Amino acid sequence: MDVSFLGGPGPQRGVGVVAPFDFALDRELWRWVPDEVSLHLTRTPFVPVEVSLDLARLVSEHETLGDAVRTLNTNTPEVVAYACTSGSFVGGIAGERAMREAMTRAGAVPSVTTSGALLEALGELGVRRAALVTPYTVSVTRSLEKYVAEAGLKVTGCAFMGLTRGIWKVPYRAVADMARQAVCRGDGAEALFIACTNLPTYDVIPQLEAELRMPVLSANQVTVWAALRRLGTWAVGPYQALIDPAARTGLVLPEAAGAVQPEPVLPEPLPEEEQQQEGST
Numbered sequence: 001m002d003v004s005f006l007g008g009p010g011p012q013r014g015v016g017v018v019a020p021f022d023f024a025l026d027r028e029l030w031r032w033v034p035d036e037v038s039l040h041l042t043r044t045p046f047v048p049v050e051v052s053l054d055l056a057r058l059v060s061e062h063e064t065l066g067d068a069v070r071t072l073n074t075n076t077p078e079v080v081a082y083a084c085t086s087g088s089f090v091g092g093i094a095g096e097r098a099m100r101e102a103m104t105r106a107g108a109v110p111s112v113t114t115s116g117a118l119l120e121a122l123g124e125l126g127v128r129r130a131a132l133v134t135p136y137t138v139s140v141t142r143s144l145e146k147y148v149a150e151a152g153l154k155v156t157g158c159a160f161m162g163l164t165r166g167i168w169k170v171p172y173r174a175v176a177d178m179a180r181q182a183v184c185r186g187d188g189a190e191a192l193f194i195a196c197t198n199l200p201t202y203d204v205i206p207q208l209e210a211e212l213r214m215p216v217l218s219a220n221q222v223t224v225w226a227a228l229r230r231l232g233t234w235a236v237g238p239y240q241a242l243i244d245p246a247a248r249t250g251l252v253l254p255e256a257a258g259a260v261q262p263e264p265v266l267p268e269p270l271p272e273e274e275q276q277q278e279g280s281t
Contacts, residue, residue, distance in 0.1 A: 012038045015227045016077035016107065018068040020059045020084050021046045023198055024168035025220065029083070031202050032224040032235040032243070040075040042068050050164035053090060053139055060087035060095075062102040069106035079230040080104075080111045083197045085219045086140055088113035089147035096147075110230045114197055114219050115144075117226035119151050121242055122191065125215050126254040131182040131189040132158040133175070135167045135196050144195055157186025167198040175201060179208050179216070190254045194218040206239035206247070213252050215241040 013036060017029065021043045033039060044064050049055040058064075060082070069080050080103050082088055088096050096116050103111035112120075122130060130148065132155055134141045141160040148155055159182040161170070175194060183189050191214050194201050201218035208216045225235045225242055237243035241251055 010036065012036060013231055013233075014075050014077035015039050015224075015231070016069065016072035016075065016080040016109075017041045017227075018065060018072070018080065018082045018084075018103070019043050019197065020055075020087065022051075023083065025198060025200060028200060028202050028220055029224060032221060032237055033228070034233060034236050037228065037231065037233065040072050040077055042071050044068060051086070051136065051140070051167065052164065053086075053143060056084075056086035056090040056140065056143075059084060060090060060099060062099070065099060065102050066106040069103050069111075073107055077107070077109060079109055079227050080107045081117075081223050081227040082111070082113040083220070083223050085114045085118075085195045085197055086136065086143070088115035089144050092147055093150050112223065112226040112230065114223045115147060117222040118148075118193060118217065118219075119153075120226050120229075121217050121222040122153065122193075125191060125242065127153070127191040127215070128254065129154045129156050129188050129190045131156050131179075131186060131192045133160070133178045133182045133192065133194045134158070135161040135163045135170060135199050137162050137164060155186075156189040157182045157184070159185065167196055168200065170199055172200065172204045175199065175204050176208060179204075179212070183212055183214075189214060190252075191215040191217060197223065202237075205237070209239070209241055209247065209251060213250065215248070215251060215253070217242055 015037060017039050019041060026041060029039060044059045047058050096113055099113055100111045145155050159178045179192055183192060197219040205216045228235050235243045239247045241247045
């Protein structure tokens with residue numbers, strides 16, 4: 001059969017992705033990517049450490065990031081993304097900025113991180129007050145809260161799972177339950193953020209937005225959205241408010257609510273008995 005009429009594959013634009021060694025959701029990342037874009041993934045070296053602040057620091061060292069980005073240079077990506085929430089917030093705002101600078105030096109292209117993309121997405125939606133869901137332990141969750149507060153945003157409520165491994169196995173039902181808890185535990189949330197690139201979220205986002213009537217952002221969603229934004233193209237996410245403007249109909253958005261910008265608020269410490277279990281702030 002003559003297939004010459006098919007020609008060759010269409011031109012592809014590349015996004016380089018550096019993920020932690022235990023990242024297990026490659027397929028979920030691809031669901032946000034349009035046909036004309038390819039993801040080129042690499043992973044940081046294995047270290048025998050469970051999910052913790054120590055692990056976050058190890059997988060975000062500048063030398064490690066530089067080596068990872070250099071492995072992607074062969075594929076000539078137009079932008080590189082660091083797909084790890086905890087690894088990109090553990091050093092605070094200045095640490096996140098330094099990570100991007102290190103990645104850009106190694107790849108000579110623009111770079112984004114998950115936590116930086118979160119702040120960018122919240123700014124895009126005009127959000128100043130957000131509820132948080134994490135699969136992390138209390139110490140890692142606290143670090144995320146401090147990062148968000150350092151950016152001048154208020155955390156209205158938080159729920160966490162206390163996990164140190166196997167995060168990619170968490171079912172959507174558990175994610176949705178934690179999301180409801182986080183929103184109910186505080187007043188005035190304008191959006192919800194679900195942390196961790198290893199936590200599945202793609203299909204649960206539209207459900208939660210319809211139920212909670214607010215934008216719902218997730219780690220993988222904002223990472224891909226921010227990277228593709230550097231290419232001047234859109235992520236694919238039907239019925240997701242960040243990506244699909246039509247999905248914002250019926251949601252209570254900050255502009256409509258007349259939200260004001262609060263001063264940075266650092267979280268209060270958890271009671272002792274809650275510090276090693278699932279809980280709230």
